[in-house]
Amino acid sequence: MQQSLDSISDLPSTKTQNSVHTSMLKNLLSGVFFEPLLSDFRIIFERDPAARNWLEVVFCYPGLHALCLHRLAHWLHGRGVGFIPRLISHLGRFLTGIEIHPGAKIGQGVFIDHGMGVVIGETAIVGDYTLIYQGVTLGGTGKESGKRHPTVGKNAVIGAGAKVLGNLQIGDRVRIGAGSIVLRDIPSDCTVVGVPGRIISRNQNASLSPLEHGKLPDVEATVIRSLLSRIEQLEKQLQTLRQESLVISHQSLAKDK
Incomplete structure (x- = not known):
């Protein structure tokens, strides 16, 4: 009987599964997974003057909680795990009011400020160090399959309540004003406001802080x-x-x- 159990444990399929699980665990514990989380943590102190200490940031910032859960869900989603990534995403929405599909690709150093009502769709891509305020939607415009959500470049700022809809290309350092609805591609270094969103300035040497909403035209x-x-x-x-x-x-x- 013992010999039979030993022979079963030595089956190639069992060894292959064990090696796959070991590899997945190593990847999860590697810097590839945790480095973006550390960037998300550090950027809060740079972007939010109300952040006083690390304890407050860890326990009281729903944007950070949502990103932590999303990165785990996205990691599992990318490895073909079913159901659990969506369950984690649903849990994140319940706890934070922020809905991020497990398929969305979020860069490092992203800051979701306040966060309530933020929706990021399945094929959306958000570049590094992007700042997203409450009520933002990165959504689709129909039932088409494939890439149907926006791609946002690096260091972009998306103001409160803004909607970016469809498979759009939003360039680096783009500033989208609060309440704007963007329905077309936006080149880098532009400022967009209004419904529908209109480009009102193109400044490649813009030095405004991401928090200076009062200086938007x-x-x-x-x-x-x-x-x-x-x-x-x-x-x-x-x-x-x-x-x-x-x-x-x-x-x-x-x-x-």
């Missing part, structure tokens, strides 16, 4: 100010014409007398 406000200024000029011209008309009419009456 306001296209609607600029247009309104321009219209008000034009109306004021036209009113002044109309007043001048009225005065000239009165003078001419008085002169005409004087001549008739």
Whole structure:
């Protein structure tokens, strides 16, 4: 009986499975898995002035929790594990309010600030050191299969409530204003605002901090100010014409007398 058990344990399939499991465990414990997590942790202190100590960051930042769970789910998803990655993703959504599909590829040093309501689709790609605020959606636009979600470059900033929909290419260092809806590709070093999103500046030497939302140009406000200024000029011209008309009419009456 013992010999039979020994022979079963020595089967090639069993050895192969053991080697696969050992390899997966080594990869999980390697720097390849944990290095992005450390980058996610460090970037919080650079991007969030409210981050006071490591204990607070570890236990009180839902964006970090969501990324930790996603990286585990994505690692399992990439190795063909079924069900468990989606379960981990669902758990992350329940705990943090942030929904990231296990298939999404998230770079290192990504910071999801506040995070409630963030949705990142299955084929989305988020570049290194991207800053994502609450309510952001990186979603698709239909039921087509294959790549159907955005690709976001490095060092991008996506403001609160912004929506980026479809298989779009968002370049490096792009800044998307709060509440914008982006439906087309955006080159690198651009600022996008509005519904639908419009490129309002292209600055390859931009030095604004990712947190300086107050310095984003306001296209609607600029247009309104321009219209008000034009109306004021036209009113002044109309007043001048009225005065000239009165003078001419008085002169005409004087001549008739």
